[in-house]
Amino acid sequence: MKVTEITSCYIGPEISPEQFVSEHFFLYLGKGEINGYDGRKQYRLKEGGYCLVRKNSLTRYNKEKVNGRFEKVVIIFDEKFLKSFKEKHQTELSKAIPHHAFVRLEKNHLVQNFIQSLMPYYNGKGEINETFADLKREELLLILLQSEPDLKNILFDFGIPQKIDLEAFMQNNYKFNVSIERFAYLTGRSLASFKRDFKTVFNQSPSRWLVHKRLQEAFFLIHKKGKSPSEIYLDLGFENLSHFSFAFKKEFGNAPSFYSKAEI
Numbered sequence: 616m617k618v619t620e621i622t623s624c625y626i627g628p629e630i631s632p633e634q635f636v637s638e639h640f641f642l643y644l645g646k647g648e649i650n651g652y653d654g655r656k657q658y659r660l661k662e663g664g665y666c667l668v669r670k671n672s673l674t675r676y677n678k679e680k681v682n683g684r685f686e687k688v689v690i691i692f693d694e695k696f697l698k699s700f701k702e703k704h705q706t707e708l709s710k711a712i713p714h715h716a717f718v719r720l721e722k723n724h725l726v727q728n729f730i731q732s733l734m735p736y737y738n739g740k741g742e743i744n745e746t747f748a749d750l751k752r753e754e755l756l757l758i759l760l761q762s763e764p765d766l767k768n769i770l771f772d773f774g775i776p777q778k779i780d781l782e783a784f785m786q787n788n789y790k791f792n793v794s795i796e797r798f799a800y801l802t803g804r805s806l807a808s809f810k811r812d813f814k815t816v817f818n819q820s821p822s823r824w825l826v827h828k829r830l831q832e833a834f835f836l837i838h839k840k841g842k843s844p845s846e847i848y849l850d851l852g853f854e855n856l857s858h859f860s861f862a863f864k865k866e867f868g869n870a871p872s873f874y875s876k877a878e879i
Contacts, residue, residue, distance in 0.1 A: 623645070623685075623686045623687050623688070624688055624689070624733070624737055624742060624743060625688075625689045625690075625691070625742070626688075626689070626690045626691065626733075626743045626748050626751060626752055627640070627689075627690055627691025627692070627693060627696070627748065627752060628691055628693050630691055630693075633792070633793055633797075634673055634674060634675050634791045634792055634793055635672075635673060635791075635793045635797045635801075636668055636669065636670050636671065636672045636673070636674055636716065637670060637671075638670050638691055638692065638693040638694065639667060639668065639669060639670045639691075639692040639693075639697070639769070639770055640667070640668050640689055640690060640691045640692060641665065641666075641667055641668075641688075641689070641690040641692065641755060641759070642660070642665060642666055642667075642668055642687060642688075642689055643664075643665040643687060643688040643689075643690075643726075643730055644660050644661065644662055644663065644664050644665065644686075644687050645662065645663075645686035645687060645688065645730075646662055646680075646681060646682075646684040646685055646686040647662065647678060647679055647680050647681045647684060647685035647686065647687075648660065648661050648662070648678075648679040648681060649676050649677070649678055649679070649687075650676060650677045650679070651674060651675070651676035651716075651717050652674070652675050652676070653672060653673065653674050653675075653715065653716030653717060654673055654716075654787045654788045654790075654791065655715070655787065658676075658717040658719075662681065663727075665720055665726060666717050666718055666719055666720055667717075667718040667720060667759075667766065667769070668716060668717055668718075669714070669715065669716050669717075669718055669769060671776055671800075671801060672714075672716035673716070673788050673791040673793060673797075673801070674716045674717070675791065675850070688730060688733065690751075690752055690755055691752075692752065692756065692770060694773060696749065696752060697770055697771060697773075698773065700753060700756060701771045704757075706760075706767050706771055707767075708767060708768050708771055708772060709765070709767070709768060718766070718769065720759065720763060721762060721763065723758065723762045725758045725761075725762070726755075726758060726759070729751075729754060729755055729758055732751075733751065736751065756770075775800075775803070776800060776801050776802070776803045777803045778802065778803035778804060779802050779803055781802050781804075781809070781812050781813065781816055782816050782817070784798075784801070784802050785798070785802075785813075785817075785824075788801075789824075789825055789828045789829060789852070790829065790832070790850060790851050790852050791852060792849075792852040792853070792854060795809070795810075795821050795822065798821065809821070825852070826862060826866075827866070829851045829852050829853070830862060830863055830866045830867070832851055833847060833848075833851055833859070833863060833871070834863075834867060834874060837871050837874050837875050838874045838875065841875065843871075843875070844856060844859060844860060844863070844871045
């Protein structure tokens with residue numbers, strides 16, 4: 616079934632715009648394509664595809680228009696809503712699910728019908744009437760759990776991240792532009808404990824190590840792979856090009872353009 620006239624909209628509370636996912640959300644792509652990355656692997660979502668994006672994850676994705684259009688439906692499953700749903704439907708956990716930021720979902724005609732059913736409630740400004748928002752979220756969640764019961768072990772696990780291998784985590788995730796506090800939380804540590812353990816492992820402060828690590832990768836990409844600063848600075852966790860160029864010159868003594876041509 617091909618769904619038509621899907622307009623980009625959100626249902627549920629606002630979530631952080633940063634690369635840290637603070638709440639689970641369902642993502643349906645009506646038009647265009649999305650390339651996602653979670654520090655481990657790349658994901659690609661095409662028109663008519665959908666997935667669950669898992670909370671307490673670091674993610675980055677690029678949107679691509681197709682025929683000049685990009686449209687999506689995002690439905691937030693925040694913790695308050697999920698706790699209420701769990702109590703109402705007496706849902707119990709059964710087993711742990713491997714941690715992947717993007718959880719692929721099997722095609723289901725009920726999901727396609729659900730997306731189409733949103734249209735009467737859509738106000739044309741990217742919002743669904745508040746009166747029906749929770750009802751529509753509950754409907755979608757019932758559909759997803761009927762076809763994929765193991766999702767309950769992701770959605771209804773309200774625990775905080777446990778202490779994990781700090782070195783392995785940072786080596787996988789240093790490119791994400793999030794705060795030191797986020798890194799501490801995701802490795803299961805208080806900020807003070809994170810800084811102390813970081814110093815023991817890397818013999819540097821987290822801030823200094825992150826900048827150095829990102830710039831080393833930038834040097835490699837520019838000098839060895841022929842990449843331009845404008846191609847890479849966002850993917851390496853820098854907020855803007857001028858900040859990247861300033862930090863690069865401070866680290867290596869010359870602007871990035873010098874190393875793109877030099878034989879070293």
